[in-house]
Amino acid sequence: MATDATGSVDGPAGAARLRVLDPDAWDSWYDVLLRAFGGVPEAAEERELWRALTEADRSLGAWDGEECVGTAGAFSFRLTVPGGTSVPAAGVTMVSVAATHRRRGVLTGMMARQLADVRSWGWPLAVLTASEPEIYGRFGYGIGTRQLNLEADTRRVRLAVPPGTDDVRLRYAAPGEVLARCEALYARRVPLRAGMVERLPGWDRLGVLDPESEREGASPLQCVVAERDGEIVGYTRFHVKPKWEHAVADGTVIARDVEALDPAAYAALWRFLFDIDLTSRLIAHQRPVDDPLLHLVSDVRRLKPRERDALHVRLVDVGQALAARTYQGPVDVVLDVEDAFCPWNTGRWRLSGDTKGATCERTTEPADLALSVRELGAAYLGGVTLASLAGAGRVRELRGGALAEASVGFGPGGLAPWLPHGF
Template identity: 70%
Template sequence: MAATDFTPAPRVLRQDDWDLWYGTLLRAFGGVEEAAEERELWHSLTDFNRSLGVWDGERCVGTSGAFRFRVTVPGGALVPAAGVTMVGVAATHRRRGVLTSMMRRQLDDVRSWGEPLAVLTASEPAIYGRFGYGAATTWLAAEIDTGRVRLSVPPGTDAVRLRYEEPADALDACEAVYGALVPGRPGMPARQPGWERVRLLDPASERGGASALQCVVAERDGQVTGYARYAVKPDWSPAGAPHGTVVLRDLGALDPASEAALWRFLWDIDLTTTLRVRARPVDDSWLHQVSDARRCEPRLRDGLYVRLVDVGTALSARTYQTPVDVVLEVEDAFCPWNEGRWRLTGDTKGASCERTADPAELSLSARELGAAYLGGVSLLSLASAGRVRELRPGALTEASVAFGSPVPPWLPHGF
């Protein structure tokens, strides 16, 4: 396409432009059409006042949105966060400032909404660092050879009752379990109305030969204490031996015995020899119960990216696992209102973070601050990579320990 005088100018999405806007997004991700129920769901979840489009004449050439989320931070507080989503740029308009213009407008909007955080999952990890997003959580994936790996479960597991349920019929009970887990792990978003439907989304066109979504719930003393949602992909060897795959979609439990009962159930499903696990926390319980971790082929990948839109409010919203009193020199060219020195003081009971003229003791950019914010990435490790500078001896270790979380942060699903 020949160059023009085109200047990207994002504007708020109008409802009657959604189809064209969403079509631009789908094309940016390869152009594969979605099932009608999936398209309808994302249309219903779109917040038009928080969605942006860039237009070149009559053509939509850029898309972005921001869901309203509340995300758990260390200490258990739920902090308002903009869930950045549906970001796409037409291939005809690459390297013309479309993405930068949307990120600029979006972060200005997030600040005006009073939301101290912006979060996202990245289709390509290299994209968002320049806008101040840091990789803050990690996902665990595995291909477990259940035919050769044994699972050792804790006492009390046999007392847990399991039963099949239709996924839709068990939805409220599963959501209650999920909601009870949210305060205990940083990175988990509280489910907003409508988001429970995402967990049931199961278009036949995307099953890849697997069954429809199935659900099992765990009970103790008549109360639902856990659930697993999964599919089974049958397969057979040339000689006729079964070696199907269980594809785990979602699992949550309120106690170790219930969790172990669900994992054991998935391990033992007839005619299967593989359990495929995706997007799990890095401290998942089965890692400590298996007889051979190598045959589980564990792998890690980046999960949630965090951007501090308001440094003072964000750092004041979480707690710190040891007392901390440190002056941070923050570099943030993209959100210059964050730049400068901030004194952070806090402990397990609360924190404050205020502007200061005192000498800086640690220097880092907004990207590193976002990576460390949920407690899953240590400031010490970032310093070893040259991304954090210690200006007062001892300040780095003190802050790194304080920023940590006893429970690794985890994003249970994308958005």
């Protein structure tokens, strides 16, 4: 496969030309994406939301003559990194290749062009959520965050709530009516945890998107807010799916969002969800791996926690990315980085930093650790240790003590990194 200066992708069965998305071609471009994911039409409100959120000038299409055969987009995100700073990141999205054009280098061509574009924008990171995790490692993405999916038998789990929980007032509210106040609360939470994304204008609508076709028999979206002295200090959005088995209620609560500013409000919201009448089951997906809920319940096994990959992280500019975060202990190491896909990153980088800041610059000094950019992506937000990657043979220690020093330094410095929603 090769990509020429005009953006064509050569393959064994012909060429597809890459070009920036023309907004007038969005429908045909998006239809290629939907077909690649099974071809089931979306509800009109969902399709229109994604049309509005698409950044055409940061999106690519692969065209075989007049036919669109590949798609790739990027959102202009800012991502929280360890230390609380938000860093520009390309939110890679809507990636697909028509089944008729597989194994022709279309995906590789789009990934190469996209990463070169991200570099030209001056952004240090690209991130994505993967439909198939095995795909993106070869393009330098490492799994940087994980999530928990929970499924609780609420009849057999009790919650031990902290002091002050009973002082929190809960009330139902129409999701749209309190959307702005809930978004303001979410924005206060973003700097507290690496991996969280600052939501741009329009993205608040994603939290209340509620097409009937996707409810699978559950209720319309409901919202309960937690208040103290008239201020919203937490909220949850959820569905209830009624069910009766031999005249016995056996409904399910499906929690979409639970956010709060303090432990008492957080516990009050979860207690509410566990106690909804006529239900015996609670499902909560995409929760942080260190969710405080795990410490509120009487029997964590009854939550049936299942872990899976979430945010895949790619350092587009190694020096800029590593200098943008802080480190949990003094770090002064020379990294020998391999990056075959983005060769501008290949070489030795001296990283010096601590809890106050960092620098990362090119050097000719002897290397202390050797690794690929994929391992740097996995470790970047602190959810994966360099020591564990070394145990798998993916990081090599070249100077005694360097691995321990760097592994501690790359930690998250508090809460585990977490991506609260997909894109």
